[in-house]
Amino acid sequence: MDDDEYQRMVDAGERHWWYRSTRALLEQLVVPHLPEVDASTVYLDAGGGSGATGSWLPDRATTVLDDFEAVALHAAERDHTGYRPVRADLNHPPHPDAAFDAVLCVTALYHKLNPDPQRVVDEFARVTKRGGLVCLMEPGGKRLWRAHDEVTHAARRFSLADMRSMVRVAGLELVRATGAYSFLVPPAAVMGVIERGKAKSDVGRNEGGLGGLLGQTARLERALLRKVDLPFGLSVIAIGRKPM
């Protein structure tokens, strides 16, 4: 990612409606399935950046944050107690087998620097303890390629079937797979057409979410996700458990 884009992402992390909503969404989806916290609990926020979507993890227990962006590691450590930043490549995580009670990876597998996302998810499964969780969230909708994907050096977007498959092939039991931000699919499709050929980022754009409307809609969608999984979304999420 360009340094400027990265700094914009760090700056936006706490304020932007999408990051605030995503922290709440992931906490809602993941916490009910997490093993009980005790003195030995440790989580991994893989490709965790500045902690903008994973900072609810270090609020629960010590959390290692792997990333190769120095700007991000510095910001995560400065802004959130409980993070232990490690400069690391997700393709070769420097962690022993069964080191973590849960691994969270949010919008990292899509990146050009990860030529084989399945291999990265296999590594997440390796470093997870038996009974522990792996939660993946990535850009969804293969046909929703937009200018934002160009700026963020994306190599791919994922279908829900891709997400389910990566979890299962890594030897994890599928706990949940769902779309999220389904209400953003129509506007994203329109933006994709309008912005074709341009390089334009979503980060820093519309931080308030149309005067709170998008945050409210995300809240309604979270209420729905308490009961059902959604078949599509601008993001796709899969949660797997390592068998005992």
Ligand SMILES: C[S@@+](CC[C@H](N)C(=O)[O-])C[C@H]1O[C@@H](n2cnc3c(N)ncnc32)[C@H](O)[C@@H]1O
């Ligand atoms: C779009 S940011 C998302 C950051 C954070 N997960 C969030 O949701 O705010 C993607 C992050 O993944 C990191 N990343 C992607 N591939 C990586 C790899 N192979 N090794 C280490 N970090 C990686 C990037 O440096 C970046 O910080």
